[in-house]
Amino acid sequence: MANVDSEDANAPIWDLLRGRTPCLWTNPEGHGLEAGDDPLAAAVLAAEARLARAAPLMRRLFPDLSPDIGFDDSPLLDAEAFYAAPEVPRLGRGRFLVKADHALPLAGSIKARGGFHEVLAFAEKLAARHGLVAEEGDLIALASPAAKALFSRHTISVGSTGNLGLGIGVMASALGFRAVVHMSSDAKSWKKQRLRDRGVTVIEHAGDYAQAVDQGRQDAAGDAHAHFVDDERSLDLFVGYAAAARQLQTQLAAAEIAVDIDHPLLTYIPCGVGGAPGGIAYGLKRLFGDSVFCFFGEPVAAPCMLTQMAAGDARTSVYDLGLDNRTEADGLAVAQASMLVAPLMRHRLAGIYTATDEQLFALTWRAHQRLALDIEPSAAMAFAGPLSLASSPNGPRFLADTGLQDKLDRAVHVAWTTGGSLVPAVERGKFLERGAVASADLEWA
Numbered sequence: 001m002a003n004v005d006s007e008d009a010n011a012p013i014w015d016l017l018r019g020r021t022p023c024l025w026t027n028p029e030g031h032g033l034e035a036g037d038d039p040l041a042a043a044v045l046a047a048e049a050r051l052a053r054a055a056p057l058m059r060r061l062f063p064d065l066s067p068d069i070g071f072d073d074s075p076l077l078d079a080e081a082f083y084a085a086p087e088v089p090r091l092g093r094g095r096f097l098v099k100a101d102h103a104l105p106l107a108g109s110i111k112a113r114g115g116f117h118e119v120l121a122f123a124e125k126l127a128a129r130h131g132l133v134a135e136e137g138d139l140i141a142l143a144s145p146a147a148k149a150l151f152s153r154h155t156i157s158v159g160s161t162g163n164l165g166l167g168i169g170v171m172a173s174a175l176g177f178r179a180v181v182h183m184s185s186d187a188k189s190w191k192k193q194r195l196r197d198r199g200v201t202v203i204e205h206a207g208d209y210a211q212a213v214d215q216g217r218q219d220a221a222g223d224a225h226a227h228f229v230d231d232e233r234s235l236d237l238f239v240g241y242a243a244a245a246r247q248l249q250t251q252l253a254a255a256e257i258a259v260d261i262d263h264p265l266l267t268y269i270p271c272g273v274g275g276a277p278g279g280i281a282y283g284l285k286r287l288f289g290d291s292v293f294c295f296f297g298e299p300v301a302a303p304c305m306l307t308q309m310a311a312g313d314a315r316t317s318v319y320d321l322g323l324d325n326r327t328e329a330d331g332l333a334v335a336q337a338s339m340l341v342a343p344l345m346r347h348r349l350a351g352i353y354t355a356t357d358e359q360l361f362a363l364t365w366r367a368h369q370r371l372a373l374d375i376e377p378s379a380a381m382a383f384a385g386p387l388s389l390a391s392s393p394n395g396p397r398f399l400a401d402t403g404l405q406d407k408l409d410r411a412v413h414v415a416w417t418t419g420g421s422l423v424p425a426v427e428r429g430k431f432l433e434r435g436a437v438a439s440a441d442l443e444w445a
C-alpha cells in the first residue's frame with residue numbers, strides 16, 4: 001500500500017490489522033464537526049417523511065404485520081445482564097441497551113431500513129411520472145392494480161452478501177417488480193432459498209461482494225427498465241438508514257433516558273460496506289451533535305472501513321493488507337468501503353474496533369444465554385464495542401482525551417444488533433454450539 005509509511009501516525013494500527021489482532025482505532029478527526037455541517041439534511045428529512053407515509057401501504061402489502069409495531073420499528077431493550085458478568089471488562093456504571101434491529105419485521109435485519117426506503121423511493125418516483133400518486137401524499141396508491149401493472153414491466157436488482165438481497169427482494173416483489181439479486185460466494189444458502197421461494201431471481205457469483213455488486217451494476221446499466229440498488233454508492237439507502245436515528249431519539253425520550261453533553265450516548269454498530277452504520281451515525285450526529293460517540297465494529301478479516309479511514313483519501317482494500325475477507329459474519333464480508341460513506345464519517349465517527357469470528361460466535365451465544373436474543377454473528381459484533389473500549393490499550397487514552405472518562409457512569413451505551421431473527425433453527429443451533437465452545441476461552445485483553 002503506497003500511502004502507508006513509517007511516518008504515518010497509524011503505523012501501529014497497520015501491524016495489528018495485518019496480524020488479524022483485534023484492536024481499537026480511534027479517529028483523530030472524529031470531533032471536528034462544525035455546527036451546521038449537514039449537507040444531507042433535506043434528504044434525511046424526506047426519508048423520514050417517506051417512511052411515515054408508507055405505513056398504510058405496508059399494512060396493505062403485508063397484512064400479517066403485527067398491528068402493534070410499525071414496519072420499520074424495532075425495540076430498545078435493556079442489556080445490563082450482558083455486561084454485568086464478572087468475566088467481561090466493564091466500561092463504567094452507565095446504562096447498557098440494545099437497539100434490536102435484528103427483530104425488524106419482514107426482512108429480519110437492518111437492511112429493512114435502507115433497502116425498503118430505496119425501493120419505496122424508486123416506486124414513488126416511477127408512479128409519479130405516470131400520474132399514479134400525488135406528490136408527498138399517502139403511498140397506498142402504489143398497491144393499486146395500475147401501479148402493479150407498471151411495476152411488473154420493471155426490474156429492481158441488487159448485489160449482496162445476503163441480507164440486503166432479502167430486504168430488497170421482499171419489498172420489490174411485494175410491489176410487483178421483477179426482482180434480481182446478485183449474491184456473492186459467501187452468501188448463506190438459506191438466504192438464497194428464501195428469496196427463490198418468493199419468486200426472486202438469484203444469480204450466484206464465484207467472486208466476493210464487490211464483484212457481485214459490479215456485475216449487477218453492469219447488467220442493469222444496459223436496461224432502461226432496470227433500477228440497480230447500489231450498496232456502494234446509493235444516497236437513498238444511506239438516508240433510509242439515517243432515519244433510524246429519530247426513532248432511537250424518540251425511544252430514549254419515552255424511556256426518560258437523558259442524552260446531553262453530561263450524559264453521552266455511545267453507539268456500537270456492525271459495519272460492512274458502511275451504508276447502514278454510516279447512515280445511522282450521520283443521523284445521530286444531526287440529532288445529538290457532540291453528545292454522541294459512534295463506533296463501528298468489523299471482522300479482523302474484513303476491516304474495510306477502518307483501513308479506508310486510516311488511509312485517508314486514497315482508495316484502499318483489505319486485500320492490500322494481505323487479509324482475505326473470509327469471515328462467518330457474512331453481513332460484514334466486504335473488502336472495500338463505500339466511498340460515499342467514508343468521507344462523511346471523517347468528522348463524525350469516533351472509532352472502529354475489530355473482532356475475530358470466534359469472539360463473534362461467543363457473543364452470539366452470550367446474547368442468547370443472557371438476553372434471550374436470537375442474532376447472527378454479524379450482529380453480535382455490536383456487543384464487542386464496550387468490551388474493546390474497556391480493554392484495548394487505545395481505549396483509556398480515547399476516554400481521557402475526549403473527557404468521556406469522567407462521564408462514564410452517566411453514559412448510555414447502545415449495541416445495535418443488525419440481523420438474525422430469520423435465521424433457520426438448524427443454522428442457529430450451529431452458531432450456538434460453536435459459540436458455547438468459543439465462549440469458554442473468550443479473551444478481551
Ligand SMILES: *Cc1c(COP(=O)(O)O)cnc(C)c1O
Pocket residue numbers: 109110111163164270271272273274275276277278331332376378379418419420
Ligand atoms: C449489511 C449488514 C451490516 C452492515 O451494513 P453495511 O451497510 O454493509 O455496512 C451489519 N450487520 C448485518 C447483519 C448486515 O446484514
